Amino acid sequence: MNDLKLSDLFGVNVFDDNLMRERLPKAIYKKLHNTIDKGLPLDPAVADVVANAMKDWAIEKGATHFTHWFQPMNGKTAEKYDSFLSPTSDGRMIMEFSGKELIKGEADGSSFPSGGLRQTFEARGYTVWDCTSPAFLKEDASGVALCIPTAFYSHTGEALDKKSPLLHSMECIQSAGIRVLRAIGDEATTKVTATVGAEQEYFLVDKRQYQQRKDLIFAGRTLFGAMPPKGQEMEDHYYGSIKEKIAKYMRDIDVELWKLGVPSKTKHNEVAPAQHELAPIFTTANVACDQNQLIMETLQKVANRHELACLLHEKPFAYVNGSGKHVNWSLVTDTGKNLFSPGKHPHENKEFLLFTSAVIKAVDVHADLLRLCAATAGNDHRLGGNEAPPAIISIFLGDEITHLFEQISQGEEVIEKGKQMMEMGVATLPQLRKEASDRNRTSPFAFTGNKFEFRMFPSSESIAEANTFLNVMVADVLNEFANRLETAEDTQKEMEAIVKETYLNHKRIIFNGNGYSNEWVEEAARRGLSNYKTTVDVLPCFIKEDSIALFERNQIFHRSELFARYEILLEEYYKTLNIEARTMLDMVQKQIMPATLQYTTQIAEHIIALNKVGVFEVNAQTELLQSLTTAINTLKQCTDQLHQELEQSTHIEEAYDKAVFFKEHILVDMEALRQVADELELLIDEKAWPIPTYGELLFRA
Incomplete structure (x- = not known):
């Protein structure tokens, strides 16, 4: 692999545009691109030719099976494999793949989360080819398979996946x-x-340490663990030298992703020990969504080869930073313009002013939906700490752009600042132009020069929903702007009025300061900004009448589809906590309590032995024994309390009521149980502690 050039490696397992141009007849290639580029209906005859070309290419690369690769509402990916084998009338087998098989597949719609849209007795669901995202080959222990990105619909036409709404939203913003x-x-x-x-x-x-932790296996995060002697306080891991073992892993990740056409660009150590980051190059939203699913899958698959375990949970360890997924979003045209690029003279750039104004209004009006995108049980542990943005939605524009909008809104003459240079104070260092804005790591939604960075998104989730919501929110406002501009007598004056009014009416959402400060929480409340601290608090926003109206008028979701997703998110929340709570009970009863009792017995026997030989100065041992005994009693009480609350939860039928119960009772009980268990960890000989500690997990990979 070392001799293989990146240019030869990249995209070798992707049926991309270059391959289509090479392998498809010109007329077929042109018709397919009319569908991809112009949204025209797909001709079934085109599908037959494409399917045959895909099959021939895949078989040449060693493929024996194909699958419709889709993304159900659980946020994961799903696949069912069929071989290319097809029987002939004389009993032989041929390799066959038709346009019908390319376009449509069938899956059990009731076995995935559906929020009541599908019942067991009405299971039919259809996968439908997304020709705007390229097919690819997946290589694993079972061989090579052709994967066809698809959307997933029920027999009655409702979207049962994350991708279908995203594709609709892309048409909407277009x-x-x-x-x-x-x-x-x-x-x-x-x-x-x-x-x-x-x-x-x-x-x-x-x-090996991962396999000894039931909490990591079942919950993806550590449910117990005392603070190690060292965490991230020395700030020596971020951008630090990458360990040899991790570097080999990262190289394999790059190779696997490049073969899949995923442009893995950046890799580095992150802030917390054992934490890392990977960033790809920008691409269209639906392809980026597919690529991120492949990135998460590849990270975990390759880790296994290197005797590592990859944790994608938002907060796998207490006391150190958790993980997010910064979603960088922008709008570009087929003429090469980035609509969020201010250019050399931002005040003269009417596209920039209008489209940025649309974002400002959209985020202010629909801040609850943006917050909802980042709402998961895992992300609740991360948001608001000195590592991730707060739960309060705001926009960072930077001083220069904010000042520009202030001048416009006040009717002042816009005075451009001259080109500012950074003075390094060292003659041999080149002078650099000062950027228009600093970076604000505390902002949940920050303008970063020519795009917006949604920083509060959870690391383990599909980015499809966040981009669906962003597209729809902004498109809805753009349509309002279009209605005014299309009927205006003077378009220039109307555009200026829109920019001015929008900023004045919605500037409360703009905040360029420290989002971690208590002062911002108080200021946000004075501004009337919402602060949904937990997932359960924000989920009802999904089914508010204005949310329903937004999605229905833009033809993204029907009311029933929104209520279905609301039910799924509620269930996902309390099921996650239920698994975590039961894992805690299992670990305490089968690992922590037995180990603690055994160690306590050893201390007691030690004291008795010393007394027998006439040593009566055993105050330290006696104090340790008392501390252990007290903690064990508390551990038992907390265990019993959690067990009783879990039993009580089984009698709650309504999903929302159950989610609230888990937030207000189970989560509190879990924290109490963890606290006493972590105290015991600090009292017990590390050789007697039954599970790997934070020190071992964070510093020995």
Whole structure:
């Protein structure tokens, strides 16, 4: 592999545009691109030719099976494999793959989360080819298979996946963007595309130690663990030299992703010990979503080869930073413009001013939906700490852009600052131009020069929903702007009025300061900004009437589909906590309590032995024994309390009521149980402690 050039390696397992141009007849290639680029209906005859070309290429690469690769509402990926074998009338077998098999597959719609849209007795669901995302080959122990990205629908037409709404939202932002551009005189642009780059954070731990921790196996995070002597306080891991073992792992990750056409660009150590980050290059939103699913899968698959375990949970360890997934979102045109690029003269850039104004209004009006995108039981442990943005939604624009909007809103003459240079004070260092804005790590939604970075998103989740919501929220406002601009007598004056009014009415959402400070919490409350601290607090926003109206008028979700997703998220929340709580009980009863009792017995026997030989100065041993005994009693009480509360939860029928009960009771009981168990860990000989400690997990990979 060392001799293979990156240019020869990249995309070798992808049926990309270059391969299609090479292997498809020109007329077929052109018709397929009319579907991809212009949204025209797909001709079944085209599908037959494409399917045959895909099959031939896949078989040449060693493939024996194909699968429709889709993303159910659990946020994971799903696949069912069929071989290319097809019987002939004379009893032989041929390799066959038809356009019908390419376009449509069938899956059990009731065995995935559906929120009541599908029942066991009405199981039919369909997978439908997404021709805008390239097919690829997956290599594993079973061989090579052709994977076809698809959407997933029920027999009655409801979306049962994460991708279908995303594809609808991309059409929505495309249409709204074109309307606005046409209204302000842009006749050249024919396509507006949402582009995304998702930075993926993750932890790596030793596989053998991982296998000794039931909490990591069942819950993805440590449910017990005392603070080690060292955490991240020395700030020596971030961007630090990468360990040899981890470097080999990262190289394999790059190779696997490059073969799949995923442009893995950046890799480095993150802030917490054992934490790392991978970032790809931007691409269209639905392809970026597919690529991020492949990134998460590859991170975990390759870790296994290196005797490592990859943790994607948002907060696998207490006391150190958790992991997020920064979703960088922008809008670009087919004429090469980034609509969020201010350019050299931002006050003259009407596209930038209008589209940025649309984002400001969209985020203010629908801040609860943006917060909902980041709502998971795992992310609740991460948000608001000095590592991740707070639960309060705000926009960071930076001083220069904020000042520009202030000048426009006040009707002042816009005075541009001259080109500012950074003075290093060292003659041999080159002078650098000062950026228009600093980076604000405490902002949940930050403008970073030519894009917006949604920083509060959870590391383990599919980015599809976040991008769906962003596209729809902004498209809805752009359509409002288009309605005004299309009927205006003076488009220039109307555009100026829109920018001015939007900023004045919605500038409360802009905050360029320290999002971690208590002062911001108080200031946000004065501004009337919401502060949904937990998942359970924000989930009802999914089914508010204005949310339903937003999604229905933009033809993304029907009311029933929204209520279904609401039910799924509630169930996901309390099921997650239920698994965690039962794992804690299992670990305490089968590991921690027996080990603690055995160690306590050894201390007691030690005291008795000393007394027998006439040593009566055993105060230290007696104090230790008393501390252990007290903690054991508390451990038993906390265990009993958690067990009783879990039993009580089984009698709660309504999903929302159950989620609230788990937040207000089970989570509190879990924290109490953890606290006493962690105290015991600090009292007991490390050789007697039954599970790997934080020190071993974080510093020995």
